[in-house]
Amino acid sequence: MPNLLHLDSSADLTTSRSRAITAAFADAWRDLGADHTVTRRDLHVDPLPHLSDSALHWPPRLRQPGDAPDPAHEALQQALVAELVAADVVVIGAPLYNYSLPSTLKAWVDNIHLPGVTAPFDGDDQQPMLGRPAVVVTSRGGVYDEGTPTAGRDHATPVLDIVLGSTLGMHVETIATNLTLSDRLPMPEAARERATRELREAKEAAVASARRLG
Secondary structure, three states: OOEEEEEEOOOOOHHHHHHHHHHHHHHHHHHHOOEEEEEEEOOOOOOOOOOOHHHHHHHHHHOOOOOOHHHOOOOOOOHHHHHHHHHEEEEEEEOOOOEEEHHHHHHHHHOOOEEEOOEOOOOOOOOHHHHEEEEEEEOOOOOOOOOOOOOOOOOOOOHHHHHHHHHHOOOOEEEOOOOOOOOOOOOHHHHHHHHHHHHHHHHHHHHHHHHOOO
């Protein structure tokens, strides 16, 4: 059965645009049939621990003598990796917080990025997610278009491109919506219109992506 891993990290549980877009993706996935399952993890409501020991950057066979990380955290890390590997497709809500990832999402990344397990280290069979799709949904308060003063300040999606794409070997596609603060901060009417249009287009893109990948 095709399985979707659906992750959200926005701290806004009611009006989050990234949550709205990932929900559109997940709903479209379910609509493909009863065999299309969804594993849901809300990283804000149920936050994961940050790595409690540097030894958890490595699987047991690659650790140093004397390394003894917390067994409970190690078991959780193994469960998170298993959950990821069980997914045929991953959709991730990744709003831009202070030009970077929400710390809750970063904790997930740190837990599932394991050399020799999910990322290559000393063998050619250590990318279980190789070729699988990852859809990153990012919502950004401002704009980061080429030629603008803030171009290049988005340090969230590049990290996910590196970790999920370059390292885990997944096919990463990004759905972005901008100017999410246009209804909170004084901005021109054109900014609000663009924000509304991009949110609509992002939801449509999410539905189309779910149907294509499912």
